[in-house]
Amino acid sequence: MLSFKKTPLRPLFLAIYTPKSHYVDVKMKWKKDPFYDSIQPIQKSNHLKSIISIKNDIQTHPNSCIPISAISKLKFQFDAPTKVCKFIRQYPSFFEEFRGEPNNLPWFRLTHEAIDLDREEWAVYRDRRPELAARLRRLILMSKEKKLPLSVIRGMGWYLGLPNDFIQNPDGDFEFVEMGDGVQGLRAVNSGEDVISVVQRNAVARMGCLAGPNSPIAFPLFPSKGLRLKRKIEVWLDEFQKLPYVSPYEDSSHLRADTDVSEKRAVGILHELLSLFVDHAAERRKLICLRKHLRLPQKFSEVFVRHPHIFYLSLKNKTCTVILKEAYSKDSAIEKHPILEVRKKYIELMDKSKTILRDRRSRKPAAEIEDLDSDGEMDSEGVEDFHRINL
Template sequence: MFITNPTAKTLKKLLSSCKKPNFVFLYQPLNPPYTRTQKSHYVDVYMKWKKDSYYDSIEHIHGSIQLKPIVSLKNCIAEDPSGCIPISQVSKRGLQLDVPMKVASFLRQYPAIFEEYTGPQYNLPWFRLTPEAIEIDKEEKRIFEECKDDFKDRLKRLILMSNGKVLPLKIIQGMQWYLGLPEDFLRCLEMNLDGSFRFVEMEDGLKCLTVESEEKVLSAVQRNAIKRGVYFGEPMEAIEFPLFPSKGLRLRRKIEGWLKEFQKLPYISPYEDYSHLDPNSDIAEKRVVAFLHELLSLFVEHSAERRKLLCLKKYFGLPQKVHKAFERHPHMFYLSLRNKTCTAILKEAYSDTSTIEKHPLLSVRKKYIRLMKDSKQILKNRRSSNRFIKHENLNLGLDLDAAYEE
């Protein structure tokens, strides 16, 4: 439950709760240890959003939104045996490829990636990749081949965090770009199953992918805590989330007190069973925060559009207002409002690069985004050249008129 309007009543409740113990122990041998945690110790928390220019200026995060349709069109061209395609081959697939405008106009916006020329038939515009884009595409294919196990592990972790360790393919496809999986990954997986993955069909007819694994999976938070020697894997053991306050962000005293108590709660891994948790308790929120932290740590840019994560609620046991978790924990997540959307960013990935594993595909995406920036400069130079030519023609015309009058 996420409440945003602080009141005197809740402040009184907070002060009185500080006198109470954090944990109440009962003899319940059939339930896991964390069911003995105090069920409700909540405080009304309203976090004022604070702009942070550092996270707003990370280009590969905010360029990723525009990059997705570019890579899809790049794949259409690269997969063609001739390495080039007529515009008619993709002009009607704009919606499928997430292209926000006419496909031809979109391709012409990126001359550093797509090269236009007149085709052999009917004078139609054709497109091929520039030499720079071809080299990056080769590097991308090489990474997909060399890091195949890494991509499988990221997908496996996503499924293991879900209810019953099974996810509909439509959900996986929705997360495919963020996980960095190649477009044909699921098809290749279906053709070459390695034993850990299995395709199943749910009662409602949805085709799903499940993982059969009994091994204990540790989250990024747990692995880092073990390295620091502050976690030993015992039941009811607490792990404090690493916090990275933005410059100028000040929390009110009562919120700081709530946060200290929140950090002392037992850490519930997103890979553990959570069915015994009271959804209205602090410990349930800590499990939600642990899930969001682990999810973003698996992604290429360690970020995602917040609205794209809402479809995960049903399959990962998340509360209805899960988006509020980003707002309630501004020392862990930053919400950027660039590109007319809300992007959730995992601060730890950009404040302590030694703790979050770098995605193997990140360097390739950065190179594509660099070509996107080069394209803007090319178009700017073209506009300047056109203005110069028009100006020269205008002067030439005036000179001819003057000569004719003489």
């Protein structure tokens, strides 16, 4: 049973706006959306991450070749979903296997196509480094102290599209700092400048000017086909959209945690965060490390469930991935990430492995080859209502 307390809106400045209504406990149902579940850069992201990690490691060895003994026990380092050697053999379009010394054991090297894409990838890192640095800078500026631990930045590196050596050699916009207890971090230099979010930029495009501080900017909504909200929930959502918008780059320490205004700030932070990522999506569990640094609520993942017109939760690949819907709209104002096109080419090369393996199967007895085509989709039985999933 939903209960709503009507609260008159006051002039839209947080300095004089006092939210009287508490957090409204809205229950939403999860609905599967095949469109978002079929976005290849997202659904193949985990395997691609492991492939690129192995590729980069091979490139550091003499002659860009590596023996099976050197990688067979590095499953966790590469975040591989299975044994490294088995995983590598799933992608012959990337990795060429041959016999070498000592003892005529298996070795691996990159294929010519993988080498070409590697060069293209590093060209993007070199030529568009300022754009990559700007995305990291925006993430740091969203933090309450304008600095983040290096461990957190490394954890977000894949999503931000940063090269492996970026943290070791940051640009002049960053400096290393001590964050206590031996934790080293990265701080944004000259962090006092005004930064506007994607939501604010959209508002400027619509209205022709930037709205005043904490104006009631509404989030763009993208309902999934067949997803209908109860009338009371629609009323709540309409009132929610009229609440003041607090920029992710503003100080919010004065906000009470148990109000819808605080929730709208959390939606704004997560919207801005995902807009910075390569494919505007991330595994939900990987975002936990940002909670305290971005002043997110303890159960911030409930935001994804309560706002299905803004976020989509994909349950494929035995994980839960949150996707920013706006990024995949025809009218999206979100800028494409510089490295996205290269990753799409990597995925096309991944798909070629299926053809290679299929040809090999046709020339060998089926008993000699394992079936490597499983997509790892989570069993959907019992998840029709998403609130039943253990958040």
